[in-house]
Amino acid sequence: MTSAPTPVRVRIGPSPTGDPHVGTAYVALFNYAFAKKNGGKFILRIEDTDQKRSSPDSEQAIMNSLRWLGLSWDEGPDVGGSHGPYRQSERLNIYRDYVNQLVESGHAYWCTCTQERLAEVRKRQLALKQPTGYDGHCRERSQTEVLAEIQSGTPGVIRLKTPHTGQTRFNDFFRGDIVIENTEVDDQVLFKSDGFPTYHLANVVDDRLMGITHVIRGEEWISSTPKHVLLYQAFGWQHPQFCHLPLLRNADKSKVSKRKNPVSLEYFREAGYLPDTLLNFLGLMAFSFEDAREIFTLEDFVQNFKLERVSLGGPVFDLQKLLWLNGRYLREKRTDAQIVQYLQDQLFSTEYLSQIVPLVKERVEKSEDFVAYADFFFAGSVLVSPENYLMKDVERKRTIELYEFLIEKLEALRPFDATHIDSALRAFCLEHALKSRDLFMPVRLMVTGKKATPPLFETMAVLGRERCRTRMRSALQALRAMPV
RNA sequence: GGCCCCUUCGUCUAGCGGUUAGGACAGCAGCCUCUCACGCUGUAGACGCGGGUUCGAUUCCCGCAGGGGUCACCA
Incomplete structure (x- = not known):
């Protein structure tokens, strides 16, 4: 007799620290498809634990872009849900309670090491060609002594007490078992001196509390997954299934970055890419249909999605093929009337023209002159020698x-x-x-x-x-x- | 550098022991056409290397090489 399967719950956790990133859309698409295919829920959680860099504008922009693409979430900061709040900055007391629990159970400890000391330790380790990482200074000290310092105003953090022996093992859906020596895992900060949790703590606590069953995220997280597993163990929780997607790449194979590639979803919208094109294209990254079709809707993608068909080589985000695909969408998936409307909305919007007219009107004499004078406002490329x-x-x-x-x-x-x-x-x-x-x-x-x-x-x-x-x-x- | 992950045409990928290694983008050639584009047809182009396992390896295992990620009070 088998027990009823746990309903699938997955999440995307963008950090609102800049422009909406194409990588976010890529990971969101796979999470969305996995949830929908399995009758589960797709959750948006805003991971704004970096006070210095997070902004409401960025959060809004990310949500707008995901909506533009047609990736809608079942639970999130704006739509609510039964496992809220969905903004980590609104869950501070939760993290505090849980991290205290860890301190009490001896799985974590307070640390008052200064940035300067940390930098020095690091420098020394580098010079001695030793692996870098926290040296456990405060771990060895008496906690009452450390706590006294904090009482008197010294800023402190809470670190995870990782085992010095043994190894940590976890299963990655795509790669099988991954084993890492515990000596490779250092005492990661869980709780920062500003009262905010780090990603590591917040993501574990939230995934648990939000009933996340599968963590589908970028491969960049593999190396910190042991810390997360150790955290789950410290709490006495079972961890979700990890699925690390290969990273989108620049043409030189490095992780996709704005220095080498357009990555802002807003850029793609402004540059005239259709949302369904972009989504379709992202679906071609690391995934393929059994029938080899390359043009499909989001619904098709969901229907045919299988984690088993994800390939692991990091896909290069090839603008040329995206361009071709967008052409086909324009030609085949839009009527002339729709394109007219699209051009009026995107390229020749009243808003855009209203900004241009005051700049050029003194310089022109007839309507045609606008075309000659303002062409670069609309052109794709403006390269000269x-x-x-x-x-x-x-x-x-x-x-x-x-x-x-x-x-x-x-x-x-x-x-x-x-x-x-x-x-x-x-x-x-x-x-x-x-x-x-x-x-x-x-x-x-x-x-x-x-x-x-x-x-x-x-x-x-x-x-x-x-x-x-x-x-x-x-x-x-x-x-x-x-x-x- | 330590650790971890990855490896089929330039790029996205199919392949899950026996295939003339398939498709798509880009390239090239031609057709269509007043031009260009679209479209169509054709063409070139890949299993990183070395060991195993096997009757047989692109496919399984090991090593090497290459690429990538990560080593923060950022996520």
Whole structure:
């Protein structure tokens, strides 16, 4: 006689610390499909335990992007559910209670080591070519002594007391048993001095409390899974089934990153990719249908989804194939009327045009002039010969380096409006001893492909961060490839 | 560097001991066509290396190499 199977419950736990990431969508898709295929629940949990980097804007953007893709969740911060709250910052007291339980049972301990000491320990370990990790300083001290320090105001953290002997074993659905020596696992911080838990603690407690049956997440987590398993053991809980998906890759096979690839879901939307295309494409990553079909709906994907058909080589996120797929969707899955509507909504929206018109109206005389003058607001690529990107009296190598810095600076610029762009660019000139006019023309050419445009800062603001960064990156690439 | 994971055309992948190693994107050639694109047809292109196991290995095992991930009071 078999007991009734536990209902499948899976979750996606994005950290609201930046733009909605394509990797989040990829992992969400697989979780969603697994839940739906098995009649289970798909849960969205916001993992905002990093106070410094988390923002409500990012959280909202992530939810908007997932919704745009059509991945809806059964439980989450906005839709509620029986296992809430679904925002980790709202569960602080829960983590505190559980971590105290660990301290009481002797599975965790307080630590008052300073960042400086930690850095020193690390430095020494590196110098001696020893494995890096916490040296257990406070673990060896009397807890009453450590606690006294904390009473008197010294900031402290709680660390997991990992065993010094033996090994930790867990099963990964795709890879089978993975065994790691406990000496490889260091005393990870569970509870930070700001009263927030770390990912390790929060994810274990929440997965348990939320009844998560399968943890489907990226492969990057494999190496910290032993810590999680040890935590489950310390609590006396059974752990969920782990399923580590292969990571999306850049063309050079490294983990997909914004420096080498567009990764923001907002970029894909703005650049004109259809949500169903993107989802379909993500479904092609590490997965294949038994009948080899490559074009399918989300419903098809759910119906045919099987963890057994996930392949493990890290898939390169190949923009060329995505482009082809998007073309087919446009041609085959949209009527002309839908495309007209789509263009009006996406590319020629009243909102976008309203921003452009004030910039160009003084420079034009007839409606057709707008097309010639404002084309770069709508164009995909605005590349010109790379020598145009060179700065006066700056050698190429240095130029490339400077643009790298500049792009990074602009990527992080928030809000991305004319005022901020203005000061960011001017500050950049000061920092690197550049004349503003020497920098502004190449930048103008990178983002617009033209020498004559409306004022640069306003223009960049209207184009938006994603378009600017993509254009600057491809300009930079052209500059790198330029024959000397 | 330690530990862990991975390894079929350039890329996404099929394959689960015996196949002319299949499909898709990109490439190339041709057809279609006022051009381009679409579409269609064809073509080139892969089992990382070395040992085993086996009558037989792309497929199973071991080693090596290569790639990746991870070593935070970030997730």
